[in-house]
Amino acid sequence: MLPRVSTRPIDLKLKDGKILRIREFWALFLFDEIFIDNCYESPEILALGPFETIIDIGANIGFFTVRAKQLWPQARIVSLEPHPTNFEHLREHIELNHLTGVQPLNVGVAEKCGCLDLYLSPRNIGGHSMYKKEGEAKISVPIISLADVLTRTNSNGTGLLLKIDCEGCEHAILSNLTQDMADRVACIIFEPERSLYDLKDLLDKLEQLGFETTEFGELVVASRLPAKANASRSVGVR
Numbered sequence: 472m473l474p475r476v477s478t479r480p481i482d483l484k485l486k487d488g489k490i491l492r493i494r495e496f497w498a499l500f501l502f503d504e505i506f507i508d509n510c511y512e513s514p515e516i517l518a519l520g521p522f523e524t525i526i527d528i529g530a531n532i533g534f535f536t537v538r539a540k541q542l543w544p545q546a547r548i549v550s551l552e553p554h555p556t557n558f559e560h561l562r563e564h565i566e567l568n569h570l571t572g573v574q575p576l577n578v579g580v581a582e583k584c585g586c587l588d589l590y591l592s593p594r595n596i597g598g599h600s601m602y603k604k605e606g607e608a609k610i611s612v613p614i615i616s617l618a619d620v621l622t623r624t625n626s627n628g629t630g631l632l633l634k635i636d637c638e639g640c641e642h643a644i645l646s647n648l649t650q651d652m653a654d655r656v657a658c659i660i661f662e663p664e665r666s667l668y669d670l671k672d673l674l675d676k677l678e679q680l681g682f683e684t685t686e687f688g689e690l691v692v693a694s695r696l697p698a699k700a701n702a703s704r705s706v707g708v709r
Contacts, residue, residue, distance in 0.1 A: 489537055490567045494560065497596050498532060505534045511634060511660055512542070513687035515694045519658050522546050523630030526620055528580045528644070529637040531557050531596065533564035539632075540570050546632075547572045549624060553579035553589055553612035554599050578613045580620060581640055582647040586611050600638035617644050621655055635661035642668045646676060653680035659693040 483491040483502065491502060504510045521543040527536055530550035539548060550565075550573060552558045558577040565573050581587060588609040592598030624631065633656050635641045641661045659682065663670050674684045674691070682693035 485541075487541060489541065490564075491534060491537065492560070492563060492567065495596050497594070498534075501531065501534045505538050508688070510688055510690060511535060511538070513660065513685070513690075513692045515683075515685065515687075515692050516632065516658055516660060519694060520632075522632040522657065524624045525549070525632045525634065526624065527551065528617075528620075528633070528635045528641075530561050530575070531636070533561035533575075535634060535636075536561065536570070536573060537564055537568055539634075540568070540573070545572075547574075547624065549574050549576065549620060551576045551578055551580055551615075551620070553577065553614075554591075554596075555610075557596060557599075574623075576615075578615050579640070580617055580637065580644055581614045582616060582643045584615050584619065585613075587614050588612075598638065600640075617648070618652060621652060631656050631658075633659045635659065639664040639667045642673060645673055648676070648680060650680055653677075653682070657695055660687070660690055661693075662690050 481493040483493060485491065485506070491498075491506075493499060493502070523546060525539050525543070525546050525548045527539070527548060527550040530536055530552040533550065536548055536550045539546060550561060552561050552575070555577065558575065562575050564570075565575060579587060579589065589612045590600050590607045590609045592600070592607065635644060637644070641663065645659070645661070659677070663673070670691075674693075677684055677693045682695060684691060684693045686692070
């Protein structure tokens with residue numbers, strides 16, 4: 472498949488019968504990262520699972536949502552994607568694979584509700600960003616806060632995985648994390664945009680909220696400290 476040449480989608484059928492519909496050259500990179508390199512499957516995350524709830528911020532066309540359902544079939548997933556075309560392809564993957572317990576939302580996530588400009592990458596379907604990029608087209612997209620997303624999930628302890636891949640907006644989302652919000656999350660995995668902010672400051676913030684942070688490939692994993700996780704499990708929270 473060549474960029475800007477192929478017009479017909481290609482369906483990749485996985486061993487368990489799940490289907491990934493490839494329409495864009497860059498979707499092959501997403502497939503490689505998520506299904507071949509298993510970029511989101513750090514030892515910490517696998518040890519903390521299975522998860523009752525997953526929040527997928529920056530769901531793109533839905534590949535992580537599909538993979539998460541393979542790993543944790545019973546999980547409830549809220550998949551958030553602000554770009555309209557990516558969102559339609561996300562919904563298509565949910566329908567193609569008959570995924571249940573998945574709620575797709577055509578919104579972005581930031582520190583507060585409203586609308587923000589989304590700057591569009593001309594080539595990379597995963598490169599759209601709310602950080603201004605000179606010369607790139609933009610669209611206005613609706614935004615909700617992480618607090619609102621957590622309210623939708625009704626999660627109350629160690630059973631929640633928060634995955635964030637939103638081209639820089641992870642800084643605003645995680646910088647505004649309160650202790651009450653953090654206590655509802657078992658594990659966070661995110662891709663940092665190191666050129667946009669000081670990653671150490673963000674890691675210090677997460678550690679102050681009770682997370683241990685490690686790097687896994689290009690990603691950062693923040694998991695609850697063992698003492699807190701064990702205390703939650705001792706009262707029946709998973």
